[in-house]
Amino acid sequence: MAKVTQLIHNYLRHSKRFPHVFCPGCGHGIVLGSLIRSIDSMGLAKDDVVLVAGIGCSGRIPVYVDFNTIHTTHGRALTFATGIKLANPRLKVIVVMGDGDALSIGGNHLIHAARRNIGVTALVLNNHIYGMTGGQSSCTTPTGSFSTTTPFGQLEDEFDISRVAKVCGASFVARTTVMQASAMDSLISEAVMHPGFGLVEILSPCHTQYGRKNRFKTCVDMYKWLQKSSPPLEKYRELTPEKQEKAIATGIFEKKDCEGLEEKYARMRRNLRGER
């Protein structure tokens, strides 16, 4: 434990005024820990990593870590990331977004980043709610559940983030939860090393805003529920259709061999310029 903590400290910005903004019981810190462990295990230099984030709780993650960090506008993190990757393909560009950030206001950018297969990694931290603004419903708030803007229950159907990414052409798609930290480490590494657009959806509970309004007495209840209801893909497939309805499959949903847009563009440029 001490060793892991020490490793994480190597990547934190100690000049930044801690404590961080996350509530007790928030999953986002676990994701940040996992991201640091993955980057360390891949042996990437801090200078080569660009961490881009949008707005919301997840958007506050980059400020704490010693990479090139960019806190952008709401929903548009992927557009900045696209510009950075095309301008300097050597950089590993990792984008951290929330569910509202990535799929509500930023939905257009997500589907096009997936379609054009730009070589960036999107980590979508799904907490089913707008946490920072005080618990309003998002496009992933499950049907029937409560938020400050759905006081009588959510009527709309929710987005399945991984499915959206897959049908839009993302060449690497996976889902995990903060209850499976070591699986998350390796999924993030795999996504970052993947040459095209990679998306990892991470279920990260928000007890403060979502749990309390939806009959989870404590955040421990919420984490237990999350662990119980997120079987690996192989187990999920064996479930009856009724049980599948309530479960959230985790694992890798898509993995295609491909070339990132920036590589294709560089090749086109070499051909036009007669370079080899």
Add this chain to the structure above:
Amino acid sequence: MAARSRRNKTTEIFALGNEAVVEGALIAGGTFYAGYPITPSTEIAEEMSSRLPHLRGGVFIQMEDEIAGLGAVIGASLAGRKAMTATSGPGFSLMQEHIGYACITEVPLVLVNVMRAGPSTGMPTNPAQADVQQARWGTHGDHPIIVLSASDVQECLRLTVTAFNYAEKYRTPVILLLDEVTAHTREKISLPDPEDINIYSRLTPSMPPEWYMPYEDNMRGVAAMPPLGAGYRYHVTGLIHDDHGYPTSKPREVEHIMHRLFRKIDQFFYDIQIVDETQCEDAETCIIAYGCVARSAELAVQQARERGVRAGLLKLKTLFPFPRPAVEKMLRQCSSVVVPEMNMGQMSREIKRVNNGQSKILTLNRVDGQIITPGQILSKILKG
């Protein structure tokens, strides 16, 4: 001396205003374009898409909308590129949030807005000059900005170079306003010898990374800016931040950055103010104009002089920061000032603001999607 012997190495070409913008951008060292097609700016994107891949590291990308276009441009600029986008009215409206982001994070970029008649979808193929105040104040919050305006094809080229230079020098977005007429006029221009043109690139840090402060205040009010991945790891955020780039809401630190943002433009005002004076020395009536209207005004000045009226033209190439000293000089000197513009009076309100009763200000506004003719300006001069 080498420069002088090369002085005649200019090439003459026929070009649209939009194409001249591309020539200017490439001369200035632009290597990145991201945008979304919109009439009447599309030739800029089309030309960039075929030219940029021929350059070392050149990148053109057509994004999913204008918001994404400007987002990608900011990303590329952070990565060290000279980057630009182009758009028109509706797209310009969509870009406003990112203009504010680029202002507060001090990211150099050039945004060309080819003005068409509005509001909303308006008349996509008709000219207007109605985005002037939007260019100044479109994004929310207090912010300084540089806005330039070109009135002919040669100026499209030169002012695009200037726009890149200002952006890089002062770490700020620069907006270049064209109108549909200027953008779609095809005329002869000369491509200058690059050796004859001053090109400015942003200052990059030379100190050890641990000493680097991304938003350090200094004499210029502009900190050095490293490209991403060069060893200077820092935080970029649209939140109000301190000199280290970290979010802050401490009143003292907030006031400090806001004042520095304004100061860095204000103190270089005389470098940024570009105006052309035509027959102004003895003028009693002065026309203050910009964009395609300034060309009509040039002819109107001639015609007025032929009729014995001592008219002059003050052409504004810098719209913001508002070239107050140049305007005030004419207000003091002339008994009347004519301000023709293709909007309901967006620049004339600035001129009235500084007039203080010194001169009689005559506005001439046209909002029917047609250009203001020399005849219209002349009759305004003659009839008052």
